[in-house]
Amino acid sequence: MKSVPFSDFMNNALYGESGYYMTDRNRFGRSGDFYTSAQVSPIFGRLLALYLLKGAPSGEPLSLVEMGCGDGDLAVSLLLGFIALSDRTQKIRYAGIDRSSVAIARTQERLKSALTVQCSGDRVEWLTCTSVDELMARDSTFRGAFLIGNEVLDALPCERLEVDLAKIPDKFANDSNVFVSRTVREGRVIENHCGDGKSFAMTYTVQPHLNASAYAEAHVFPLVQSGHLSIEGVHQFEAPIFYRPFLQSIVNTLAPRTMILLDYGGETVDVIGDDRPHGSLRGYLKHQLVSPLFSPGNVDITYDVDFSHVCEILEGMGYFVEPLMRQGPFLMGIISNLDDASRVIEEGEYAALKHLVMPGGLGDRFVVCVAHRDKPTV
Template sequence: MKGVPFSVFMSDALYGDFGYYMTDRNRFGRRGDFYTSAQVSPVFGRLLALQILREAPSGEPLSLVEIGCGDGDLAVALLQGLASFSEENRRIRYAAIDRSQVSLTRTRERLTAFSAQCADCRVEWSTFASMEALLAYDLTFRGAFLIGNEVLDALPCELINVDLARISDLSATAASRAVREGRMIENQRIDGTPLEIAYTGEPCREASVYAKSFVSPLVRSGHLPKAGVHHVEVPIAYRSFLQSIANTLSPREMILLDYGGETADVIAADRPRGSLRGYQHHRLVDPLSSPGDVDITYDVDFSYVREILEEVGYVVDPLTRQGSYLMGIISRANATQHVVSESEYGALKHLVMPGGLGDRFVVCVAHRDKEAV
């Protein structure tokens, strides 16, 4: 069958020469296609800054890397928080990494304006297109803190459909036969209708392994029915991405925030079509409808993320919903740290309340040197 794996299509639609993240468009905020927590309010970044300072050794320079910096909203809020809450003489260093030159340019503009208003010589910042470029500039960023806000959901995935009657069989042969890989057909339509996905019985090895390790147990446990076809997003890019971070930057702590949950949250009986979706002008649209003009995304399987992080030597805290995580930071702040102003209470509710960002988003924190409890 002609066509390319869905992951190739998604990578090109998001990161190709005319991809969604690579061209000069409004992606975030009211004039864009969606909000992240960083655009809702700077209190989000300030709270993360306060938590990082709680974990950082006292008296040492603080180095922070943000991977996937977007338009710089989170960067400014983080640096404002770090400058406000840290000791007066503490040196603060921030590095932004993003493969999009548009994002790096916008982040530089935001940080230049911040520096002009801040007059705090302790704060230093820089931007880079890759982790390797950062370390070529300054090797001492190895072992820094690392934040990634809504990065994982934008990494290309494979699409598979799984024959639930077959996947529960423990034999590798039966499990592989239960999985069919999604392919984007080559003959793109010219009448304006969306592209289509066809499925082949020759899935990539990682898709089959993921289905056997993460989907099959859900069928055997009764979480999924033992018949029918279930569509699943396989995050094939996570392993290489997280391994590269661990091997290259070796962060002392990673804070990864995204929508999703444990495997059982993401792959559920009431979601037989999976979680793949597109966003345009704050509306859900067909993710195949207009490649390059639509944000393509899916829910993050943090059970898989945890497995990979533990494989590369990190200790992962129990997953926390964003609302509980942020409120926990506030509850631990001392009386002299004015974290949330009265005018920001409304925005804080959007960040923490159930039914919205508060329980839609998950916080995954991984430590390099912390012993498992």
């Protein structure tokens, strides 16, 4: 038997040679394992295109980088939206980034098919890359572009931690180092060889990853102090240790003028609570919830995004972060500023729009985080 930190297991299960996102399998839509808003309706990309056009600098091409372009669904609806909604003199430059060569090939195929008929002249330029470094090497003029990431953060590997709240001697104590050293344990995945196959289990051990301990100290302990988490019992949660290096790499390399990050989750108090003692870690297979340890490489592994932590990181990098919004109010806010909604929403698309914006579904399940390099002028 051997054991590895959960973050190593998740990284290999998603991005290893035979990882979930790296192989030629259907992941999205009815024949896949889950839907994103981009697969629900092209309205999603169209409304985002309109939002970006409102903030585009006058007289300049609109440059956009999409992190995690997947199968190209959002790329197509964004670019067709730009073409339909912008002035005919407006030029659009798009770069799709995905570490999966399969995703890159699918995005290329989708864009070639969609834009050949729809686009004339040289209004739209696009390219695809496997990293921001490759993009900068190929075309450094994308530095300072807009950036969008739809369901990217939830796919970054996390650490799995277990906190024994009962071992905290005083929930109002100020010695957080005592809290971390006595109560936090790291999740490790154990591989057991059973019969003809493999089974995986989770165990917890002392000395968690340094960044995971820092997350626990900064985000879990205050919840205990405030009374949001009860003092008794064992609580499991996800420590998103790769958010900071991921966002720092984007800022250092691309310096986006505006970032729009959309994902399921909420603020820290939404993601970590007594009502979720086992955290939010889960797997998806054929639109069904399964164990994240089940059949590595064949299952999507995900968890809810702590947007309080995301905002803290971005603000520490000098970005102005707008108040967080749920996807429903955000999209409806774009629609409310339209003189004629029929320019964006076709008559037969209102049922899909409801799915994107209504409470109880994607409308309040997803959060929109908008961050600007320069504070917008009022």
